[in-house]
Amino acid sequence: MIYLSHPHTIMSKAETPFLNWHHRMGKHESVHLNPINRIIHWTCIPCQIFSMCLLFSNVEFTVFALESGLVIPVNLSLVVISCMFSLYWYMDTFGGILTVLLWTPLWCAANAVHQNLLLGPYEMLAALVFFAGTFGIQVGVGHVVFEEGRDDTEQNIAEFLATWNPIYITCIPFYHHMEIVFNLGFQSDIYKIVLKNQHED
Numbered sequence: 746m747i748y749l750s751h752p753h754t755i756m757s758k759a760e761t762p763f764l765n766w767h768h769r770m771g772k773h774e775s776v777h778l779n780p781i782n783r784i785i786h787w788t789c790i791p792c793q794i795f796s797m798c799l800l801f802s803n804v805e806f807t808v809f810a811l812e813s814g815l816v817i818p819v820n821l822s823l824v825v826i827s828c829m830f831s832l833y834w835y836m837d838t839f840g841g842i843l844t845v846l847l848w849t850p851l852w853c854a855a856n857a858v859h860q861n862l863l864l865g866p867y868e869m870l871a872a873l874v875f876f877a878g879t880f881g882i883q884v885g886v887g888h889v890v891f892e893e894g895r896d897d898t899e900q901n902i903a904e905f906l907a908t909w910n911p912i913y914i915t916c917i918p919f920y921h922h923m924e925i926v927f928n929l930g931f932q933s934d935i936y937k938i939v940l941k942n943q944h945e946d
Contacts, residue, residue: 764895766836767935769913770920771942778893782887783924789879789887790918794848798855800869818856826852833919837929837935839926840919847922869918 755868777783779861811817826848834841860921888896888928927936 762841764847766916766919767938768942769916770923771918771939771945773897774873774924774943776888776892776897777921778895779887779891782891783921785887785891786883786921787925789883790921791847791851792879793876794918795851796872796879797822798826798852799858800872800876802856802859803869816860818860820856822852822855829915829918832915833922836916836919837923837926837932839931840922842923843926844919 777786799822801822801824802818802820806819806821806824809817830841830844830848833844852906859868862868884896884898888894888898901914901917905911923932923935923939926932927939
């Protein structure tokens with residue numbers, strides 16, 4: 746059996762996807778070359794993470810109430826975010842640290858909105874609309890306009906439907922986090938590998 750390691754390549758089941766992320770990121774970066782499109786992604790992806798946290802916070806498991814009065818909800822959003830933290834940390838320490846720094850405030854804000862019923866009965870609908878709207882901006886403005894039609898969204902979705910492996914599509918925000926890591930001057934050796942794969946067919 747084979748799995749698509751990226752829309753442009755094929756990877757055997759025996760290969761470890763985590764060890765191949767620099768190749769996959771290089772291919773992903775090849776359709777994210779325009780600086781304005783990158784800014785759009787850096788802006789919209791946190792909005793989508795917030796939407797996801799808000800939506801999944803409606804699936805509640807339990808609540809921890811500390812003596813200090815702090816309430817920590819244990820819900821599906823916490824489970825999903827924790828899994829993604831672990832995945833990104835395993836792939837790259839700097840990427841994992843940046844994910845924690847960026848996403849923890851988003852998770853806290855989403856759960857504050859949920860716990861205080863700020864959106865009332867329209868919370869889940871608002872989360873879906875916000876997610877769809879920001880994703881539409883990424884594709885319709887970032888890729889169609891600034892990347893002149895270069896986009897791998899359909900191929901990423903097709904890959905997921907072909908393999909039902911969520912890890913590949915889950916890693917997409919990680920690639921944009923690593924762009925920030927590279928721009929800060931960290932992981933220069935990995936950056937060279939990503940650039941090499943970016944220009945390979």
